[in-house]
Amino acid sequence: MFFSSRESEKKCKEVIKNLYYFAENQMLDCNQYIIKDSINHKLALFDTGNGLSINGLFKGMEKFNLDYQNITKVFLTHEHIDHVLGLYPLLKALKNKPPEIYAYGETAKILKAGNKSQICPDILGINLDLFGIEIFPLNVNDLNNSKEIEITSEFTFQILYTPGHSLGSICYYDSNKKILIPGDLVFTGGNFGRYDFPGGSLSTLINSIEKVNDLDVKYLLPGHMGISDKGNQQVALSYRMIKSMSSFY
Numbered sequence: 001m002f003f004s005s006r007e008s009e010k011k012c013k014e015v016i017k018n019l020y021y022f023a024e025n026q027m028l029d030c031n032q033y034i035i036k037d038s039i040n041h042k043l044a045l046f047d048t049g050n051g052l053s054i055n056g057l058f059k060g061m062e063k064f065n066l067d068y069q070n071i072t073k074v075f076l077t078h079e080h081i082d083h084v085l086g087l088y089p090l091l092k093a094l095k096n097k098p099p100e101i102y103a104y105g106e107t108a109k110i111l112k113a114g115n116k117s118q119i120c121p122d123i124l125g126i127n128l129d130l131f132g133i134e135i136f137p138l139n140v141n142d143l144n145n146s147k148e149i150e151i152t153s154e155f156t157f158q159i160l161y162t163p164g165h166s167l168g169s170i171c172y173y174d175s176n177k178k179i180l181i182p183g184d185l186v187f188t189g190g191n192f193g194r195y196d197f198p199g200g201s202l203s204t205l206i207n208s209i210e211k212v213n214d215l216d217v218k219y220l221l222p223g224h225m226g227i228s229d230k231g232n233q234q235v236a237l238s239y240r241m242i243k244s245m246s247s248f249y
């Protein structure tokens with residue numbers, strides 16, 4: 001089932017000028033986003049997918065004349081395998097000029113250590129060997145001291161620490177363009193991230209969603225499912241859902 005998605009082209013869409021969305025490919029993959037620098041054509045990639053979908057990403061990029069060789073920076077939302085495994089084939093594809101990798105706290109720590117059992121805990125019941133991806137220690141820039149990061153002259157993102165789904169979860173927020181890249185914190189349709197994985201916590205997740213519910217968001221670009229240009233409504237819906245659910249406990 002996983003492997004049928006190996007080569008299929010990722011569906012993609014230009015969200016706004018120089019910002020592109022690449023939809024997840026079937027199971028255990030994630031949405032990805034690319035920001036293009038309109039001057040030098042360098043690309044910043046948000047999340048890397050499950051590794052099997054990397055060629056699908058490259059194929060999808062071609063449609064918009066985006067060359068994967070121009071990926072110079074990779075920003076991760078959190079440490080889960082469906083978001084980070086693609087790093088390893090990506091680095092192989094870009095071995096002559098490896099991109100800089102950015103992640104927060106626990107995510108950075110895990111990727112630097114390159115320990116297979118941390119990247120794919122047994123509890124997930126997934127055999128990494130099936131993916132045929134070799135894990136190794138990476139150079140990662142830890143965003144834990146960064147309040148914001150300028151990606152291009154057009155896009156600057158605040159780094160918001162939003163644990164609850166995992167220990168290393170962050171959101172990227174551009175207050176100027178009202179873009180939120182929340183990883184697996186909130187999704188469209190009133191959905192929100194699971195809190196039953198290692199390092200997850202329901203009460204922490206609620207606090208983190210409350211934090212992003214205070215932001216002015218137009219474009220909600222989550223790690224799974226669809227995207228929305230009614231971000232405020234979508235985040236508010238997720239917040240209401242998790243609050244009403246948690247009142248039963």
Ligand SMILES: [Zn+2]
Nearest residue numbers: 078080165184
């Ligand atoms: Zn996740």
